[in-house]
Amino acid sequence: MSKRLQSLREKRSNLVKAARDVIEHAEGESRSSLNSDEQQKYDTIWSEVESLGTEIKREEDLDEAERRMAERASREREEGGNRSDEQGDQSERRAAALMGAFRSWCAEGRIVGQAARELRDLQADVDIEGGYIVPPEQFVNQLIKFVDDMVFIRQRATVIQVPSAQSLGAPSLDTDPADADWTSELDTGSEDSAMAFGKRSLHPHPLAKRIKVSNKLLRVATMSAENLVRERLAYKFGITEEKAFLTGTGAGQPLGLFTASNDGISTGRDVSEGNTATSIKFDGLIEAKYTLKGQYHPNAAWMFHRDALKQLAKLKDGEGQYIWRESVRAGEPDRLLGLPFIMSEYAPNTFTTGKYVGILGDYSNYWIADSLAMQLQRLVELYAETNQVGFIGRRELDGMPVLEEAFVRVKLG
Template sequence: MTIKEMIEKRAKLIKDARALITAAQTEARSMTDEENVQYDKMFKEADELRTNIEREQRQREAERELEELAGEGEERGAAAGGDRGEQRGRADLLMEAFRGFLTTGQPTGDGAEEFRNLAAGVNTEGGFLVVPETFVNLLIKAMDDEVIIRQLANVIPMTSSASIGMPTLDSDMGDADWTVELGTGGEDDQMRLGKRIMRPHPMAKRIKVSQQLLRTAALSPETLVRQRMAYKFGVTQEKSYLLGNGDRKPLGLFVASPDGIPTSRDVSEDNTSTAVTAMGLISAKYSLKAGYWSKANWLFHRDVMKQIAKLTDNEGQFIWRESMRDGEPDRLLGRPSRMSEFAPNTLAASQYVGILGDFSHYWIIDSLIMQIQRLTELYAETGQIGFIGRYEGDGQPVLAEAFTRIKLGA
């Protein structure tokens, strides 16, 4: 099924699901058990189609990038001239050597010597190495695709310092005074400046890959390693960007903190203790200054989004609109709505269930010291090779008023 066909099928499912709700509202009754089961089935299938659409889009983008990288290598090789080794780009040679390292433990090809020069702290268990530049870029891009917050946040590479400091305007000066031509206005001492500091925290993951798979797989070994590590690192990051407590990990959007988003940015008005309401979402939207609306996004778990998709305003119009264009998110009260599997989904009194905000005010720092350790002997008896990936980074909201958290009633 093509992307266009999947989009059309998803649109029909959502339309049919709405028809069930409209029929019940027209007859001034609640939906029957059978209708609820049918609605949930339609919404689940529509959500699966959304996932498949996004997966296909990511796959096409990854293939396009690989083609571009291959083209750049050929162009560099053609420009260099000379023998076969000179005709290939430096990145291609390093990648060939890296494939050999992942497969056999030894770099191979014309770039093997230069690759060895990149090795740092080699030991008897396989050694650490600084990953070739192309591999690092692919890994970071894959994490961007897997983790929704990274797509919306302000991501800052940090390659040389141990921390990053951000000046903050903790309190502003008062308004200016009308005065005479030579007057200077009253002295003001209300303005206060502060500083927030972010430091990269380490994260690691170990995976095992069959030696036979490394030798015979249709995908290249570094692609296999990249895909698995991108998933594991991406899941850990997504959880922390949403729910992390800030202790040796990022500070999450759904964690009340004076260093991030305090409880003063929580809105539960008009929501019940078990459900989000249309009026509650309207109250949340208007608790955010209009200046942030142009870049604001909603974020919910799909369980909460399923409930929201049934809501109508006082005119009987649905407040949620599905997207009909490839690559565009659905919209809620005029702003894009996003979903994350790791957003809160406990529909109980006083629980967080969503957030609206300009996510460019969530900052993520990446320390690009990416290391891979190859474990050869540890899993020799089972015919497997182990790989340990390491990443360092941090994240936190830096401007509380750019966000509004949606909370259920007490």
Template sequence: MTATARDRRRGSHCVTVGWNWPNEKSMEVIPMFEIRKMLEDRANLIHEARSILEKAEGEVRDLSQEEQNRWEALWGEVEALTSRIERAQRVEEAESRLAQSMDAAIRPDPGDNGDGDRALPEFQSRALHEMGADLDLSTLGRLIQPEYRTAFAAWLRRRPGERLPSAEARALQADQDIYGGYLYAPLQFVDRLIKAVDDQVFIRQWATVMAVTDGEALGAPSLDNDPADPTWTSELSIGSEDSTMSFGRRELNPHPLAKYIKISRKLLRKAPSVEGLVIQRLGYKFSVTAENAYLNGSGAGQPLGVFVASNDGIPTSRDVSADNTTTAITFDGLINAKYALKGQYWPRARWLMHRDTVKMAAKLKDSNGQYLWRESVRVGEPDRMLGFPVFMSEYAPNTFTASQYVGILGDFSFYWIADSLQMEMQRLDELFAATNQVGYVGRLESDGMPVLSEAFVRVQLAAS
């Protein structure tokens, strides 16, 4: 980036944009006192479930069928309340941010030197806010122009066969891909979509997220091996030469991710914001796909997941299975996993597991009869296990057979994600005409991978 462009960017006005919650269903705003009441109800259900276990343990017997059924029913209610509490807390956070960001607008840059390039504003999502790449302002600058945004919104809303006004058509003709039926989405649109995905996917909230242009690769050096310990020596000696330290390279190449959505023409006519509607739908669809990839992706044409053994990400040397059985985790097995993670990563470490694994862990006690899993009773605080927050994902593995992964503990800031700033949109007018719907195809490019294996520990079941 040139000095002039950098100075213009520093002098630009900060722009924040509104966004929509990316779930498929409209989200109700639940009052804070109701969230607290749900936390209390959940705590009571957990207490009742634990009482059933403790009664059987005190009588040195297994659960009867009636007790097992009751425990399963209680835990089902706990899981349902947990999901509702998490959704309510996310909506509460979203409403708070929305109040701060709604109705903000781009202002002319006083540092514009008249050459047609406008400095890029600071965006709200971390992916775009932390842009450090050498941005091509001549290519991306037009994607923040108010004229382009207005024309793009009109293109989303127009009826089949309807021609855009000449001014809006000219604004879109600046897009080199329009001849193929695609348009680049305005950067504000991409920002809102990425932020919608951020707020839906745990790992994106914790990871280091960066932006690149034109789908170019993002490379970073990595320290593969630390230097050996220094040796005591005399005042005039420089010690022995180190031969153990080595550097590697991690490279992220944003891969294309495509999805189409269908919206009824009636809804398009009545929706106050077509952009918001498209973002809401695409945000949800992209988020569930991204979360699955960040956990289970193969790394071939998609992100590399944390539950995939790979020398490019987290190798098998970071797997801990000692003291677990072939079908279940144990207290000692989780302790082994905790202490396989260096202390420097503990302040930001988190457990990530499937709800079936959490349900299994909720039954475990230490030698003093204290449960390992501690439910949260405060709004905004996650449940904890062995001192670390516990988060659940439906895409975490839950196959309880020999040698399978069933959880991970780690500092997810060492999972890196690279998002391309350019997103393509295509409108399909005729394909779904029979059902009175319009299709929108979104193409977004992203990649992700763990960049420091020692920051993670995978919980594995014992081999057979």
């Protein structure tokens, strides 16, 4: 753990203690709620806690990225001696030529010289003169990796590549057979007709995003043009995907975790007992935690909006202990009732009767079907007056929960 990360964690821990001191001061005066000055002080402290949480996540991501890069470099050095030099060099030259052609196209809108020979591999079955091109697979994979680093569901979901198929079908066990029977040596047990199979189907849906980059930035930036395009597209795609994975309707888009549906998570997995009409309570969280079967707990995590976590940070158990535990070790998440939690800006945060306010689950049971077929269009004339170049990225994906018993939604009473 870096010194900066350690310092950030210690600072956040001290702020959390200060926030709790505000609450305990009010409780010491036998008040059930904070006065206006105390509430303002608490909100100010908690805002700093949230800001530090973002910084800590960023620092952890950097540490992890550096670790992966070091591992990859070491692995490549080890593999280099065992790989055919000629074959390896040819493959590397090929990939470099494709990326060179793509980089030239991003920056200048044209491909010249040696790179022009690789244009045939980047052309789509559309009008090249109109600016359409198929990015190299390396670029697409890097784009998806950038998206992974920005959002939560993709990091934990099961992601399946569907490069050419129109859909992904997977069998599901809709009804389990009854338990086995204790029998004599010659008996075979009772016949069971309850077991039933179904099917979950994912159909990648088109997703498009438009970004604008100034001509000056493309010309003088120390970062290469394709990196600029990739980072901006990753941000645009990532936010749109995360919203759909959480609240998507399933009609022309992924089916979200917070969308009640018999095709995903039905209302039978909603838990409101113990909560009030306007707030989450300790008893409600206990009900939710133990509605989820124990075999899912090792990989399970809560997900709440920061407004919900602000409420949860004040909750105590029956012995007067806060149920929220901040992490003080690198790579170890904050915990709620012993299980890690995720703060998402796109989780529901409307605290009224019957609304969803959180979820607990094993997110590997959310499946994402990715089509690697991506197109990129370069728009020059449209933004000429503002000295910018537009890029439109198009890709296809779908997602849905495939096993509802792996999830429990927290609902207000």
